[in-house]
Amino acid sequence: MPGFEVFGKEEEKEIQDVLKTGVLFRYEFANERQGVYKVRTFEEKFAAFCGTGFAQAVTSGTAALKVALAALGIGPGDEVITQSFTFVATWEAVLEVGATPVFAEVDATMNMDPRDLEKKITAKSRCIIPVHMLGAQARIKEIIAIADKHGIPVLEDTAQSAGGRLGGKHLGTFGACGTFSFDSVKTMTTGEGGMIITSDGDLWRAMSEYHDHGHDHAPNPGGRGGEKRRFVGSNYRMMEIQGAIGLAQLAKLDPVIIAAQKKNKAALKEAAAVLPGVQFREILDETGDTATHLCFFLDSAEHCQRVNKILAKAGCAATCFGANTWHYYPKWEHLIAGATVSRDGWPLTTHGKRRYIYDPAALPQSAAYIERCLGFQLPVKLSDERLAQMGEALKKAARA
Numbered sequence: 486m487p488g489f490e491v492f493g494k495e496e497e498k499e500i501q502d503v504l505k506t507g508v509l510f511r512y513e514f515a516n517e518r519q520g521v522y523k524v525r526t527f528e529e530k531f532a533a534f535c536g537t538g539f540a541q542a543v544t545s546g547t548a549a550l551k552v553a554l555a556a557l558g559i560g561p562g563d564e565v566i567t568q569s570f571t572f573v574a575t576w577e578a579v580l581e582v583g584a585t586p587v588f589a590e591v592d593a594t595m596n597m598d599p600r601d602l603e604k605k606i607t608a609k610s611r612c613i614i615p616v617h618m619l620g621a622q623a624r625i626k627e628i629i630a631i632a633d634k635h636g637i638p639v640l641e642d643t644a645q646s647a648g649g650r651l652g653g654k655h656l657g658t659f660g661a662c663g664t665f666s667f668d669s670v671k672t673m674t675t676g677e678g679g680m681i682i683t684s685d686g687d688l689w690r691a692m693s694e695y696h697d698h699g700h701d702h703a704p705n706p707g708g709r710g711g712e713k714r715r716f717v718g719s720n721y722r723m724m725e726i727q728g729a730i731g732l733a734q735l736a737k738l739d740p741v742i743i744a745a746q747k748k749n750k751a752a753l754k755e756a757a758a759v760l761p762g763v764q765f766r767e768i769l770d771e772t773g774d775t776a777t778h779l780c781f782f783l784d785s786a787e788h789c790q791r792v793n794k795i796l797a798k799a800g801c802a803a804t805c806f807g808a809n810t811w812h813y814y815p816k817w818e819h820l821i822a823g824a825t826v827s828r829d830g831w832p833l834t835t836h837g838k839r840r841y842i843y844d845p846a847a848l849p850q851s852a853a854y855i856e857r858c859l860g861f862q863l864p865v866k867l868s869d870e871r872l873a874q875m876g877e878a879l880k881k882a883a884r885a
């Protein structure tokens with residue numbers, strides 16, 4: 486997921502446009518900014534790139550999730566169903582709005598299993614957040630069909646799959662809205678930053694206002710100008726320099742970043758095929774894969790560890806997702822302990838009572854997949870030497 490690898494002259498040029506005016510802020514300063522509106526232009530181009538109507542830039546992918554949940558009206562008493570394999574930010578945002586995260590199993594796509602999603606729906610379910618993890622598609626059509634049946638909006642966490650598609654349609658455009666992250670490890674980066682896309686103009690206006698203290702954006706859509714507020718908001722405004730970098734990175738996303746990752750993934754996949762019993766992660770649409778990772782399952786967790794020991798010795802360690810404390814439910818010790826910064830444990834504890842107990846053993850199907858999974862992150866720049874070294878390491882590991 487390496488937008489940082491291609492940071493160069495194009496980004497510098499976009500940043501210079503901002504530095505020349507000295508207007509570092511997305512709103513106001515009409516006389517000083519000489520027509521430069523980087524964040525607004527980035528939003529317009531990002532929405533057009535994804536083939537949708539509206540985009541709202543924010544300060545991070547986590548902020549994007551929070552602003553989207555807030556605009557969807559999610560709050561205390563509501564359950565939000567997401568998946569057992571995701572980055573902690575997905576459920577942090579749910580807790581931030583005071584709602585309760587509920588976790589569904591993942592399947593061979595390493596994303597939400599729609600059959601388990603249906604089992605997790607209760608009368609309190611108010612939102613579903615499938616995550617398009619590690620560059621590739623969740624079973625989003627099946628998930629939307631179930632959500633529609635129950636009248637629950639779907640928010641797609643597309644933080645790890647910018648530029649991904651399913652049947653030619655961009656990820657993030659299937660549900661009510663889709664969120665993106667542009668942090669340091671994502672496919673395109675703005676340093677820190679995030680985006681929410683939607684085709685719903687009213688939802689977009691609520692996001693736009695919420696992310697800017699609730700300022701009334703109606704008289705000047707996409708800008709400011711109103712004196713009143715419909716509701717209490719907060720501040721998640723993106724800076725002009727971030728918008729500038731985003732414009733340069735967006736232009737590189739398909740032709741430079743994803744194209745190179747795909748080529749590298751194909752080569753590495755061929756090399757990894759030597760591992761006995763290897764089963765590659767199910768990719769629903771290879772054409773729409775952003776190829777940020779090559780993931781595969783071996784026949785046991787123990788086999789994964791043996792293989793990875795040899796890979797590590799050869800300087801080519803894979804990620805063992807079963808041991809990964811960032812992305813896998815049983816490893817989120819702070820969530821399982823209900824540890825929050827508030828004195829009474831809010832929002833996991835209210836009035837001295839734990840609202841939801843997270844049992845680390847509650848998701849056996851996820852364990853069966855994740856604990857047998859190894860993955861390599863694909864760089865944009867992969868030298869022939871490095872690829873050959875990985876190939877040799879995999880051959881050695883095949884004898885493990």
Ligand SMILES: *Cc1c(COP(=O)(O)O)cnc(C)c1O
Nearest residue numbers: 545546547572574644666667668
């Ligand atoms: C990175 C990430 C986020 C959060 O993005 P930040 O910009 O780091 O706040 C949210 N969800 C997933 C799945 C991510 O990988």
